[in-house]
Amino acid sequence: xxxxxxxxxxxxxxxxxxxxxxxxxxxxxxxxxxxxxxxxxxxxxxxxxxxxxxxxxxxxxxxxxxxxxxxxxxxxxxxxxxxxxxxxxxxxxxxxxxxxxxxxxxxxxxxxxxxxxxxxxxxxxxxxxxxxxxxxxxxxxxxxxxxxxxxxxxxxxxxxxxxxxxxxxxxxxxxxxxxxxxxxxxxxxxxxxxxxxxxxxxxxxxxxxxxxxxxxxxxxxxxxxxxxxxxx
Amino acid sequence: xxxxxxxxxxxxxxxxxxxxxxxxxxxxxxxxxxxxxxxxxxxxxxxxxxxxxxxxxxxxxxxxxxxxxxxxxxxxxxxxxxxxxxxxxxxxxxxxxxxxxxxxxxxxxxxxxxxxxxxxxxxxxxxxxxxxxxxxxxxxxxxxxxxxxxxxxxxxxxxxxxxxxxxxxxxxxxxxxxxxxxxxxxxxxxxxxxxxxxxxxxxxxxxxxxxxxxxxxx
Numbered sequence: 001x002x003x004x005x006x007x008x009x010x011x012x013x014x015x016x017x018x019x020x021x022x023x024x025x026x027x028x029x030x031x032x033x034x035x036x037x038x039x040x041x042x043x044x045x046x047x048x049x050x051x052x053x054x055x056x057x058x059x060x061x062x063x064x065x066x067x068x069x070x071x072x073x074x075x076x077x078x079x080x081x082x083x084x085x086x087x088x089x090x091x092x093x094x095x096x097x098x099x100x101x102x103x104x105x106x107x108x109x110x111x112x113x114x115x116x117x118x119x120x121x122x123x124x125x126x127x128x129x130x131x132x133x134x135x136x137x138x139x140x141x142x143x144x145x146x147x148x149x150x151x152x153x154x155x156x157x158x159x160x161x162x163x164x165x166x167x168x169x170x171x172x173x174x175x176x177x178x179x180x181x182x183x184x185x186x187x188x189x190x191x192x193x194x195x196x197x198x199x200x201x202x203x204x205x206x207x208x209x210x211x212x213x214x215x216x217x218x219x220x221x222x223x224x225x226x227x228x229x230x231x232x
Numbered sequence: 233x234x235x236x237x238x239x240x241x242x243x244x245x246x247x248x249x250x251x252x253x254x255x256x257x258x259x260x261x262x263x264x265x266x267x268x269x270x271x272x273x274x275x276x277x278x279x280x281x282x283x284x285x286x287x288x289x290x291x292x293x294x295x296x297x298x299x300x301x302x303x304x305x306x307x308x309x310x311x312x313x314x315x316x317x318x319x320x321x322x323x324x325x326x327x328x329x330x331x332x333x334x335x336x337x338x339x340x341x342x343x344x345x346x347x348x349x350x351x352x353x354x355x356x357x358x359x360x361x362x363x364x365x366x367x368x369x370x371x372x373x374x375x376x377x378x379x380x381x382x383x384x385x386x387x388x389x390x391x392x393x394x395x396x397x398x399x400x401x402x403x404x405x406x407x408x409x410x411x412x413x414x415x416x417x418x419x420x421x422x423x424x425x426x427x428x429x430x431x432x433x434x435x436x437x438x439x440x441x442x443x444x445x446x447x448x449x450x
Contacts, residue, residue: 029280029317030303032296055317080357088354100355103279104321104363111318123366124325127397129349130362160297172297172314176280179316207316223296229304231288 006166006216007195011041014189014217018047018154021074025110025152026054026064027181030083031226033174034063037191037219038156043067053077053150055106055177060084062224071095077150079103083226102130105147107180112149114183114212119148155185158221159192159208163199166190166213167206175207182208191219233425234377234406239450242267243404243421244333244372246449248274255279255324255364257334258302260374264333275309277329279360281320284312301360321360325367332368334361336375336400338390341415341437343400345373346392358395365396377405377434384436386410386417407431409448416440421448 008014015038018024024042028034039058042050043066050073057076058065067073068086075097082088090096101109102124112120121144125131135146157178160171168190170178182188190208195218235243237260245267248254255277256262268274276285278300285300286307293307300306308314323329336347345365348358365371378384386403403410408431409421416438422431424447432439 030299032280032299032303078357080359082354082356091354100357102358102362103317103360104325104367107317107321122325124363126366127344128362128394130358172295173278173281173299174297175314175316177317180318225294225296225299225305227299227302227304228294229288229306230291230294 004165004210006210006213007164008215008217011037011217014038014191014215015041015045015154017187018042018045020047021049022047022153023051023053025150025155025181025184026052027157027176027178028063029055029173029176031058031063031224033158033170033176033178034058035156035158035189035191036221037217038189039064039066042072043070046070046072048072049074051075051077053110053152055079055103056083057081057087058084059226060086068096075099077101077106079106100130107177109147109150110177110180110184113151114180117149119146121146150184152185153187155181155188157182157188157190157208159190161194161196161201162190162192162216163196163201164216165198166210166216167201168192168208168213169201169205170207179208182212187214188212189215189217191217193221194218233423235423235450237263240374240404240406242450243409243448244374245269247331247372248272249330252330253277253283253328254331254333255329257361259335261333261335262302275311277320277323278306279320279324279364281315281317282308282312284309286312321363324360324363327367327369329368330370332364332371333374334364334371336373336385336395337392338385338387339373339375339400339403339412340387340390341412341417342389343398343412344390345395345400346390347395349393351393361395365399371400371402373400373403375403375405377407377431382434384434387436388438407434418442419445421446423448424450
């Protein structure tokens, strides 16, 4: 009996069940707070035709960008892409589909998906190409478009610390989309820098309660920096 | 003389108030942080989930987990808070940010803004810009008055796909400070040494010129 123990021993076990054509929601902003080990495992498995929901698509050779190398991604749902040459090439060749989604709408789509809310109204994107074809409703004299929630077959998340029950704490701005992603996967995998025993984390400091987490694994992280800026 | 990027940022900084929560876009808007008046407290919001953004880190302080919306390494100031993307955009969309400053390709007399997409060129995405313009009440657009071919960026109707509709009321360009009201631009200030005639000739949209147009104090 493992009870609430979510810890798995390998990335093979963590990503078991991922199949061609599935939707994967990934936490991270740029290269900050990305689930490096899960992404590497997807690359290793060679799973194809994936729809990836993530704010960005990594860079050439790192982050989600490595899944472009073997053309594993069919569609990206993101707010900002194209920091990588391979992405641009596949997009222009028609091998890759992109659904550009405003950043706040993307976060809310994940949050709503995880919270059992099928759709919501937002002023973001009204009167722009994003609003084309979407239902418009007026509330208190202002126009809003309806946006539908997102859920994934899998959600891959990067945390800082977790206890074995899957209660997760994020570190600094590596939090970003991770808490929403964690709620929106049918199977949610969290990889962290450190796993501790239940009781070692302060319950009031937990960002993602263990109820959302199915599999937990301790990883090692390169944490590449996209724009290293320093002052003298 | 047209304003330099720094002067443009200085003029925008005059719109700051003590206790303001402010979101600064990439480019000229970022420079506004350098001109916060002495003694004034302003907190910078970065839409990846940070309120109270500080300066760039020293070499020793660099932390891969501490970045801003431009993906640059940053620090926090005392009293900062860090949160999720959903929380970040709740404060943006919910109108809790006091001032938003961002760049644009075009603005028109209806307060429409186009800033993210040029058809025929590679489209990278809107990031958080659509949420920012839809959620903020107090937005300042910073841009050059005309493009490098001399075409006005202040129009009767935006020609590029919009970022937001009817949401812009204030524009600071390298030539002038203008407000948008009742379907027209109103010339409020001119850059030092720039004539009203030059501004009129470079403004494509309907422009109201008051009797007295003072020079900016930059």
